[in-house]
Amino acid sequence: MHIGKYSFEDFCEAVQRFHGSPAPGVLIGGYMVELARHSLPEGVLFEALCETRVCLPDAVQLLTPCTYGNGRVRVIHVGRFALTLYDKTTGEGARAFVDAGKLSAWPQIRAWFMMEKPKSEQDGKQLLAEICDAGRSILGVVPVMIELDRLGLKKIGPVMRCQVCGETYPASDGEVCGGCIGKLPYVKEVWAGTVG
Amino acid sequence: MHIGKYSFEDFCEAVQRFHGSPAPGVLIGGYMVELARHSLPEGVLFEALCETRVCLPDAVQLLTPCTYGNGRVRVIHVGRFALTLYDKTTGEGARAFVDAGKLSAWPQIRAWFMMEKPKSEQDGKQLLAEICDAGRSILGVVPVMIELDRLGLKKIGPVMRCQVCGETYPASDGEVCGGCIGKLPYVKEVWAGTVG
Numbered sequence: 001m002h003i004g005k006y007s008f009e010d011f012c013e014a015v016q017r018f019h020g021s022p023a024p025g026v027l028i029g030g031y032m033v034e035l036a037r038h039s040l041p042e043g044v045l046f047e048a049l050c051e052t053r054v055c056l057p058d059a060v061q062l063l064t065p066c067t068y069g070n071g072r073v074r075v076i077h078v079g080r081f082a083l084t085l086y087d088k089t090t091g092e093g094a095r096a097f098v099d100a101g102k103l104s105a106w107p108q109i110r111a112w113f114m115m116e117k118p119k120s121e122q123d124g125k126q127l128l129a130e131i132c133d134a135g136r137s138i139l140g141v142v143p144v145m146i147e148l149d150r151l152g153l154k155k156i157g158p159v160m161r162c163q164v165c166g167e168t169y170p171a172s173d174g175e176v177c178g179g180c181i182g183k184l185p186y187v188k189e190v191w192a193g194t195v196g
Numbered sequence: 197m198h199i200g201k202y203s204f205e206d207f208c209e210a211v212q213r214f215h216g217s218p219a220p221g222v223l224i225g226g227y228m229v230e231l232a233r234h235s236l237p238e239g240v241l242f243e244a245l246c247e248t249r250v251c252l253p254d255a256v257q258l259l260t261p262c263t264y265g266n267g268r269v270r271v272i273h274v275g276r277f278a279l280t281l282y283d284k285t286t287g288e289g290a291r292a293f294v295d296a297g298k299l300s301a302w303p304q305i306r307a308w309f310m311m312e313k314p315k316s317e318q319d320g321k322q323l324l325a326e327i328c329d330a331g332r333s334i335l336g337v338v339p340v341m342i343e344l345d346r347l348g349l350k351k352i353g354p355v356m357r358c359q360v361c362g363e364t365y366p367a368s369d370g371e372v373c374g375g376c377i378g379k380l381p382y383v384k385e386v387w388a389g390t391v392g
Contacts, residue, residue, distance in 0.1 A: 018257075019263055019266050020263070020266050023266070025265075026265060053264070053265070053267070054267065055265050056265060058266065059265070061264070065216050067253075067257070068257070068264045069255070070215050070251075071249070071250065077374075078369070078374030079352060079374065080358075080363050080365050080374075081363075084382075095382075100357060100362070113364065115355050145382065145383040145384070146381050146382060151381055156275060159275075159310060161296060162276075167277075167278065167296070168276065173275060177274055178275065179247065184245070184274060185343045186341065186343070187340075187342070188341070
């Protein structure tokens with residue numbers, strides 16, 4: 001079964017190139033992206049919400065115009081293997097998920113999805129073959145409505161230079177930037193710029 | 197000046213294809229990635245920390261093996277235009293940033309970086325030409341040390357099915373998944389699966 005413009009084999013190669021390996025989560029994610037996209041009206045300008053940081057953001061980035069850095073992929077990690085594509089102006093969307101109740105015919109996918117075996121004991125080749133054969137049949141999709149103002153993607157707004165580190169940051173964050181109040185995992189904060 | 201394997205023009209095209217436009221932030225980000233990478237010892241297995249969610253994650257994803265979905269790009273958004281590449285085993289890294297004190301010779305870059313003008317009043321063509329000419333000269337780089345256990349990328353661990361929605365989630369999150377306790381911006385949570 002095709003995934004967007006790709007055959008399954010071609011998509012495996014594209015995933016290998018971008019993600020570093022033909023990860024089961026990105027491959028199944030490819031079918032999820034396609035299912036959600038086909039559940040939206042044609043031509044809708046959509047964005048994406050991933051419910052896990054693992055794998056799914058890469059499926060979205062490979063198959064849609066949404067990337068993390070262009071602000072059209074939002075990740076709120078609750079660890080559910082699900083994604084929603086939604087109309088960015090109305091919030092109306094389609095949520096695709098792996099339906100654990102449909103996995104009984106696919107022992108390798110089930111073992112991978114339910115983490116029944118450590119990775120070293122999984123049969124990777126057989127798992128990919130099952131993913132290819134199963135296609136969308138293991139997925140579900142439901143209509144959803146996103147509260148856009150809960151996505152937390154406020155505009156950056158005016159910027160200013162931090163009194164402590166000298167770097168530019170959003171003025172709405174207050175007198176000192178987030179880096180200088182310990183929000184970043186550096187052992188020691190650095191003073192960064194030349195005066196100018 | 198080249199950006200990885202790309203000429204500046206080719207990188208503009210690659211950014212257009214992936215990000216949707218030849219955004220100044222991704223182009224400058226390309227020089228930042230290269231600067232940080234060349235400040236690390238050859239052959240180090242590195243990961244990336246972006247201090248803003250805007251543009252920089254896409255520069256990293258285009259130029260390195262790190263992607264958001266493979267867990268090698270971490271974004272902690274404090275709105276500073278800086279990124280660090282670091283040795284994933286030791287945390288030793290190099291932090292690249294735009295040095296606001298070096299922008300006086302580059303009026304278009306300065307206006308863009310300091311948000312002195314609305315986007316509609318910026319001269320996009322001239323801005324790209326300045327970015328190409330300025331290359332790394334507007335950047336700074338400093339050695340840093342990352343506290344790896346503050347990156348918050350704990351393993352997913354064993355999974356279980358949520359008592360409320362029926363979906364699979366990390367057992368370490370407790371009795372009910374994050375979606376069902378309101379962490380996601382859906383108007384109404386959905387019950388998702390078939391019983392099985």
